[in-house]
Amino acid sequence: MVIEPAGGLELKATIESLEHLTPTVLRLRLRPTEPFDYRAGQYVTLLRPDGLARSYSLASLPVDGTLELHVRRTERGQMSGWLFNQARENESVSIRGPAGNCFYTLGNPQQPFLLAGTGTGLAPLLGICRDALHQGHTGPISLYHGALRKAGLYCRAELNQLESAYPNFRYHPVVLENDEATDGIRSGTLDQAIAADLPKLAGWRGFICGDPSIVRRLRKKLFLAGMASRDIYADEFVEAPVR
Ligand SMILES: Cc1cc2nc3c(=O)[nH]c(=O)nc-3n(C[C@H](O)[C@H](O)[C@H](O)COP(=O)(O)OP(=O)(O)OC[C@H]3O[C@@H](n4cnc5c(N)ncnc54)[C@H](O)[C@@H]3O)c2cc1C
Incomplete structure (x- = not known):
């Protein structure tokens, strides 16, 4: 592509x-x-x-x-x-x-938000959640960040700080490796963690970014859990052709 x-x-x-x-x-x-x-x-x-x-x-x-x-x-x-x-x-x-159209829009400050991504997919998610919180969004905002191992979960201090500052914000770090699930970090895939916490997503807005195959998989799962497709915003980090 x-x-x-x-x-x-x-x-x-x-x-x-x-x-x-x-x-x-x-x-x-x-x-x-x-x-x-x-x-x-x-x-x-x-x-x-x-x-x-x-x-x-x-x-x-x-x-x-x-x-x-x-x-x-x-x-x-x-x-x-x-x-x-x-x-x-x-x-x-x-x-x-x-x-790109993956950003916070005003007009529905109570809508619950789900943000999910792996690796540097966190970059836009961090921007979107900080923007929403600064603009006074009152609905719950859950951010799921996945990595292979704990070492790949960057910006943890910043996300923990946001969680302390805003009661409607929750940060969910998830790693694939079983033995690295400590300090509030869960093991498994992102979609397993989301399905366990939020089995019904009707009325939610979703932002998913990062690895294209993970974004596509999550998009399907969110839709099957009841999220309207017009409420799903995604950016796939497709690699540019080699020059
Ligand atoms: C909308 C969008 C947003 C994005 N946002 C981010 C972001 O926030 N953060 C981020 O990290 N990335 C992001 N990306 C991905 C980013 O644009 C680049 O694709 C990525 O950084 C790789 O670029 P590169 O020049 O380092 O690799 P490239 O040189 O483009 O290499 C790409 C692939 O080709 C392989 N390759 C290179 N040279 C050869 C060769 N000679 N022979 C065989 N294989 C080769 C490489 O190993 C690699 O797997 C985004 C992409 C899109 C489309």
């Missing part, structure tokens, strides 16, 4: 910081050189100085000032390899966008 770079404006940005959240997840903060309007959870196309383009979701809110992206290390990946190994602070890149 060919992914066209996100449409919209193209502008220059500076790499503000590169921070390894785990050995395989990098937090990249970019400072656009001019005002950039977007909604948390949308994605931008990042362009390397030589023009290589890849899409990344926005974990930040416009009020944060910088754009926050979470990049997974992909074996032999051109953009992720460059970001992990060569890119430096203060370097210039370009961004195009924003694009």
Whole structure:
């Protein structure tokens, strides 16, 4: 499947910081050189100085000032390899966008929300839940983050903090490996955890992001549990064709 770079404006940005959240997840903060309007959870196309383009979701809110992206290390990946190994602070890149309809909308502040994703699928989910909470959403918001192992569950402190600050927010970390289920972390698949907690999802809104096969599987499960398809928002992190 060919992914066209996100449409919209193209502008220059500076790499503000590169921070390894785990050995395989990098937090990249970019400072656009001019005002950039977007909604948390949308994605931008990042362009390397030589023009290589890849899409990344926005974990930040416009009020944060910088754009926050979470990049997974992909074996032999051109953009992720460059970001992990060569890119430096203060370097210039370009961004195009924003694009995508996975974001919080006003108008139904009591609707229950389910957010689910694995790996860096957390980036847009973090943006969407922070946006909803900041905008005064009162309905329950349950965020399920899955990883193979505990080490892959990044941003745990930030999510635990959100849980303490907002009584309507719940963070559910899930790992596939049985023996790593400690400290409130469950084992199993994301859909097993969701089905056990929320067997009926009529009236809920769902946001699912990350690995395409997991997103497709979850979409089906949420629909079968009663969630209306118009209430399911998804972003599949399809890998761009190798250039
Ligand atoms: C809407 C959207 C949002 C996204 N959001 C995020 C996000 O928030 N975070 C995130 O981490 N990713 C996200 N992605 C995925 C991201 O856009 C990239 O696809 C990903 O980072 C890999 O890019 P890359 O250049 O590092 O890898 P590529 O160079 O594109 O490599 C892709 C695959 O091809 C293989 N490959 C590369 N070179 C060769 C070769 N010579 N021979 C054989 N195989 C090869 C690699 O091993 C890899 O598996 C998103 C994608 C979409 C479509």
